[in-house]
Amino acid sequence: MKAKFALIPAWALWSMALSIAMSSGLAQAAESSSSVKGVVKFSGTAPKASRIDMSQDPLCAKAHSTPATTEEVVVGGGGGLANVVVYVSDGLATHDFPPPQQTAALEQKGCQYKPHVLAIQAGQKLDVVNSDETTHNIHPIPNNNREWNMTQPHGMALQQTFAREEVGILVKCNIHPWMKGYISVFKHPYFAVSDKNGEFELKGLPPGIYTITAWQEKLGTLTQKVEVGAGETKTADFTFKQ
Amino acid sequence: MRTKVGSKLRLGSAAIVISLLWSVTGLAQESHIGNLTGNARRGKALYVRYCIFCHGSEGDGRGESASYLDPKPRDFTKAVFKCRSTPNGSLPLDSDLYDTISRGIHASGMPSWKPLLRQERVDLVAYIKTFSSAFQEEKPGAPVVIPPEPANSAESIRRGAELFQNMNCWSCHGKDGRGHGPSAATLTDSKGYPVTPFDFTSGSRFKCGETDRDMFRDLTTGLDGSPMPSFADAMTADQRWDVVHYIRSLNAPKGHSKLKAELKTP
Amino acid sequence: MRFVTFQKIGMQLVGLGILLAGMQPAYGIPAFARKFGLPCSACHEAWPMLNNFGQTFKDNGYQLGNDRDAPIYQDPGYWPIMFRTTPVWHRENNNRQTVDRVPGDPGSGLVEASVSTSGFDLGGVDAIAAGTLSKNISFFVQPFFGNSGVAITQAWARFDNLLGSHWLNVKMGKFELDEPISQERLLTLSNSGGLYYNYFFTPPGDNNFFQGIGFTQLGVEVQGHSDNDYTRYSLAVVTNSNGQTGLPSSNTYDLYANFNKAFEARWFGRQEAGVYGYFGESPTYFLTQNGNPIPGTGQGNRSFYRIGAYGHWYVNKFDFYTFYMHGSDNVFLGNAVPSNHPELLPPGAVGPTWNGGFIEGHYNPTPRWIVLGRYELTRMSRQANPGIPDNAGNLDTWTVGYRWYPIMNPRAGLAWTQEFSRINNIGAAPLSSQDAIRNSLMMGFDFDF
Numbered sequence: 026m027k028a029k030f031a032l033i034p035a036w037a038l039w040s041m042a043l044s045i046a047m048s049s050g051l052a053q054a055a056e057s058s059s060s061v062k063g064v065v066k067f068s069g070t071a072p073k074a075s076r077i078d079m080s081q082d083p084l085c086a087k088a089h090s091t092p093a094t095t096e097e098v099v100v101g102g103g104g105g106l107a108n109v110v111v112y113v114s115d116g117l118a119t120h121d122f123p124p125p126q127q128t129a130a131l132e133q134k135g136c137q138y139k140p141h142v143l144a145i146q147a148g149q150k151l152d153v154v155n156s157d158e159t160t161h162n163i164h165p166i167p168n169n170n171r172e173w174n175m176t177q178p179h180g181m182a183l184q185q186t187f188a189r190e191e192v193g194i195l196v197k198c199n200i201h202p203w204m205k206g207y208i209s210v211f212k213h214p215y216f217a218v219s220d221k222n223g224e225f226e227l228k229g230l231p232p233g234i235y236t237i238t239a240w241q242e243k244l245g246t247l248t249q250k251v252e253v254g255a256g257e258t259k260t261a262d263f264t265f266k267q
Numbered sequence: 268m269r270t271k272v273g274s275k276l277r278l279g280s281a282a283i284v285i286s287l288l289w290s291v292t293g294l295a296q297e298s299h300i301g302n303l304t305g306n307a308r309r310g311k312a313l314y315v316r317y318c319i320f321c322h323g324s325e326g327d328g329r330g331e332s333a334s335y336l337d338p339k340p341r342d343f344t345k346a347v348f349k350c351r352s353t354p355n356g357s358l359p360l361d362s363d364l365y366d367t368i369s370r371g372i373h374a375s376g377m378p379s380w381k382p383l384l385r386q387e388r389v390d391l392v393a394y395i396k397t398f399s400s401a402f403q404e405e406k407p408g409a410p411v412v413i414p415p416e417p418a419n420s421a422e423s424i425r426r427g428a429e430l431f432q433n434m435n436c437w438s439c440h441g442k443d444g445r446g447h448g449p450s451a452a453t454l455t456d457s458k459g460y461p462v463t464p465f466d467f468t469s470g471s472r473f474k475c476g477e478t479d480r481d482m483f484r485d486l487t488t489g490l491d492g493s494p495m496p497s498f499a500d501a502m503t504a505d506q507r508w509d510v511v512h513y514i515r516s517l518n519a520p521k522g523h524s525k526l527k528a529e530l531k532t533p
Numbered sequence: 534m535r536f537v538t539f540q541k542i543g544m545q546l547v548g549l550g551i552l553l554a555g556m557q558p559a560y561g562i563p564a565f566a567r568k569f570g571l572p573c574s575a576c577h578e579a580w581p582m583l584n585n586f587g588q589t590f591k592d593n594g595y596q597l598g599n600d601r602d603a604p605i606y607q608d609p610g611y612w613p614i615m616f617r618t619t620p621v622w623h624r625e626n627n628n629r630q631t632v633d634r635v636p637g638d639p640g641s642g643l644v645e646a647s648v649s650t651s652g653f654d655l656g657g658v659d660a661i662a663a664g665t666l667s668k669n670i671s672f673f674v675q676p677f678f679g680n681s682g683v684a685i686t687q688a689w690a691r692f693d694n695l696l697g698s699h700w701l702n703v704k705m706g707k708f709e710l711d712e713p714i715s716q717e718r719l720l721t722l723s724n725s726g727g728l729y730y731n732y733f734f735t736p737p738g739d740n741n742f743f744q745g746i747g748f749t750q751l752g753v754e755v756q757g758h759s760d761n762d763y764t765r766y767s768l769a770v771v772t773n774s775n776g777q778t779g780l781p782s783s784n785t786y787d788l789y790a791n792f793n794k795a796f797e798a799r800w801f802g803r804q805e806a807g808v809y810g811y812f813g814e815s816p817t818y819f820l821t822q823n824g825n826p827i828p829g830t831g832q833g834n835r836s837f838y839r840i841g842a843y844g845h846w847y848v849n850k851f852d853f854y855t856f857y858m859h860g861s862d863n864v865f866l867g868n869a870v871p872s873n874h875p876e877l878l879p880p881g882a883v884g885p886t887w888n889g890g891f892i893e894g895h896y897n898p899t900p901r902w903i904v905l906g907r908y909e910l911t912r913m914s915r916q917a918n919p920g921i922p923d924n925a926g927n928l929d930t931w932t933v934g935y936r937w938y939p940i941m942n943p944r945a946g947l948a949w950t951q952e953f954s955r956i957n958n959i960g961a962a963p964l965s966s967q968d969a970i971r972n973s974l975m976m977g978f979d980f981d982f
Contacts, residue, residue, distance in 0.1 A: 081438065081450070159435065160434050160501070161435075162496035164494065164496065166457045171356045172345075172491060172492065173489075175499075176498045176500075176501040177500075177501060178434065178501050181500055181501055182500075183500065199439060199453075199454060199494035200439065201438075201450070315899070316575065316900045317571075317586070319572070320571060320572045320942070321570055321571070335570060371598070371599050372599065374599065374601055376569060377599065378569070378586075378590075378597040379598060381589075382586040382588070382762050383585070383586060384797050385797060386797070
């Protein structure tokens with residue numbers, strides 16, 4: 026009997042130590058003003074985007090005065106590569122971050138996904154909106170998350186979350202086969218999607234040595250190691266080739 | 268005193284390790300269907316006898332016969348199942364897996380295993396659940412509600428036809444329901460294998476059951492792992508019944524010919 | 534293969550492994566495994582023995598019932614044929630074989646000697662083509678290539694699931710009678726152990742054209758079953774020819790009926806019990822031409838029957854067959870006397886009756902192993918006339934063996950089998966009237982592809 030009671034304080038000490046460590050990690054995130062920013066570029070001649078034939082659904086076709094084009098490799102002026110997901114893939118002390126209160130949004134507009142590439146946090150609420158008159162079905166096909174497939178007529182509310190980390194989940198509409206989007210889910214908040222100029226910034230990083238990965242839906246991934254001190258802003262540029 | 272503490276600790280940790288190992292191997296998995304309890308250890312012996320050549324020794328649908336089968340055998344490691352009573356994206360209930368095993372899946376290589384004892388089928392469900400950790404980490408959703416079916420009528424079929432148009436069912440199933448819609452040729456299941464939408468005029472039986480209730484349920488849950496989505500939020504229950512009535516009219520047996528005739532009148 | 538000679542060979546046939554070279558045709562059908570992608574073990578407890586899934590598949594007309602059964606769904610290269618052959622080594626011993634005292638000298642008189650023969654041998658080649666001609670029309674053709682030439686063991690077509698119901702199926706042709714304990718799917722192959730003697734028993738001195746329910750018969754069968762095959766019935770009307778083509782016997786028709794019911798016993802498994810009966814009339818003489826009988830003109834028909842019950846009981850990985858038969862032949866058949874000459878009946882002549890049965894146990898721990906043992910007996914309860922010794926025709930047999938299946942895939946099957954069987958024809962040694970004991974030791978391969 027005596028022996029049993031003697032064990033308990035040791036376990037209690039363990040759990041106390043763990044919670045202290047965790048909370049210290051979170052505290053650090055709130056305070057840090059370090060960041061990593063950069064430009065993702067595409068070197069060489071950008072591949073030509075092909076036109077999408079939306080004649081199958083007149084409600085889609087009429088949304089485009091000139092035909093829409095595929096968005097697999099979107100290169101802006103100055104060679105900036107858009108829609109690249111840049112994120113911290115290694116180096117974080119903890120992966121325990123509460124999902125943000127803010128809701129992310131994925132819109133079906135003109136029978137295309139806006140944004141074409143979306144990055145959210147695990148557990149973050151995602152509002153899926155159908156701004157088109159036609160009915161879509163939204164069908165993400167993950168490897169590490171639950172697959173789901175919902176029909177969404179115009180105006181129907183739909184909110185979902187993704188529980189686990191996964192990069193580049195393909196999102197399809199089976200009704201409109203040309204529709205393709207990608208959702209990337211992270212357990213931490215240090216990710217960004219490059220804009221039309223290829224620019225990105227990972228804000229609020231705690232100081233440390235990190236592996237930064239850039240993922241593009243067709244061109245693959247590139248990685249870099251970056252060391253950030255407290256209050257520092259480091260640059261990490263990526264250049265994708267064909 | 269010290270020795271006593273030490274031996275108790277050893278016994279306790281040995282017990283923990285053993286039970287951890289046991290649960291990790293997954294063969295502690297159980298299933299509950301009706302008043303029967305299934306056991307994965309017994310289910311494994313049955314799986315090896317009956318299932319392994321299509322579904323594979325790892326349960327990933329890559330058995331020896333799989334390359335010759337279309338549609339491909341189910342990959343249990345993904346825990347994604349077409350025929351369920353639970354909402355879209357959810358795990359199936361034990362009884363859903365039991366029903367699929369018992370009924371088989373029409374127009375596929377999956378036979379009806381009703382000749383097996385009920386206990387055997389329940390044991391197989393328990394073993395199938397061991398192929399994916401999802402069954403230990405998550406719980407299936409609550410079964411979808413299937414309200415009583417309203418009476419069929421020409422009006423219901425007409426409303427159903429309108430919904431068939433507006434919900435874009437025709438883009439896969441075709442305007443005539445024969446399965447050759449404009450998107451049909453592009454359809455793949457979630458593993459990338461081409462699939463064809465169901466031909467409602469064929470008289471073949473639906474994969475997940477033959478009754479109107481089964482069709483309603485399929486519309487509500489969607490067939491996970493396939494392009495067939497859930498209409499649970501897109502249509503009300505009455506609307507879904509209308510679609511069921513319309514689909515039936517596409518291959519109407521003799522009793523519905525009167526309704527079909529009514530539809531034809533301008 | 535002429536069966537007519539069987540009429541003249543009486544008791545000696547019992548225990549000689551009646552069918553051809555004595556090694557019994559038995560099969561699993563890899564053509565089905567190839568068609569559906571299922572392994573042998575899905576339908577067979579241990580091929581050739583069927584399990585309930587396989588029996589249901591067979592009763593459904595070789596269809597899985599999932600709308601993909603019709604031949605149009607098969608690759609055009611698929612052909613529904615399989616072959617089975619059993620190259621074995623075996624040793625046969627007959628402890629009281631009648632031989633000339635001096636070999637080569639018929640005048641030296643006959644004595645009884647223990648005679649052994651052994652060596653490598655082949656049990657013939659079974660070819661089976663079976664499957665569906667179209668949805669709900671199934672067929673089965675089984676020629677057997679043996680030492681005496683080609684015999685057609687079975688050839689039939691069946692209309693399945695008539696009126697959309699499992700309860701109505703009509704089969705026509707030459708077929709095995711509906712016996713869940715199937716003679717065609719025995720696990721044993723040896724001369725002494727490769728058959729169920731009760732299925733072929735004819736009492737001593739009897740000349741009944743009908744030789745036993747183990748022979749495949751010519752006729753029409755109506756069969757039905759429940760969804761999971763737990764309730765089954767069969768009614769067959771066959772011509773009285775013992776399965777011989779060419780209308781050799783008489784214009785009479787025999788009736789065979791079978792009914793069986795199964796249920797689940799919670800902790801043990803499936804249990805099944807059934808009853809059957811074969812009721813017929815056989816000719817006792819023929820019209821003749823210059824004293825020679827004209828085949829097919831059987832006259833003086835007299836009745837006979839075989840009735841009984843059977844069961845199939847599971848206790849987890851063990852299962853047992855139990856089988857009982859009561860047979861009765863009319864006095865004219867029993868004494869081989871034409872009914873138009875009743876004066877030829879020996880004094881005290883009666884219709885012979887007998888009882889027999891067997892119990893066969895299996896242990897099937899995995900789909901790759903089966904160990905089996907069988908005890909079978911027949912006892913005459915009434916001999917055809919007082920001149921026949923009381924125990925004439927009685928027999929006891931023991932068989933033990935096992936089969937091991939190293940290869941199990943949806944393409945072909947291979948089994949290694951060893952078997953020892955011993956049959957005791959009680960008091961049957963022609964000279965000394967002592968027990969005539971024959972035993973077989975057999976080992977070899979069973980190829981099925």
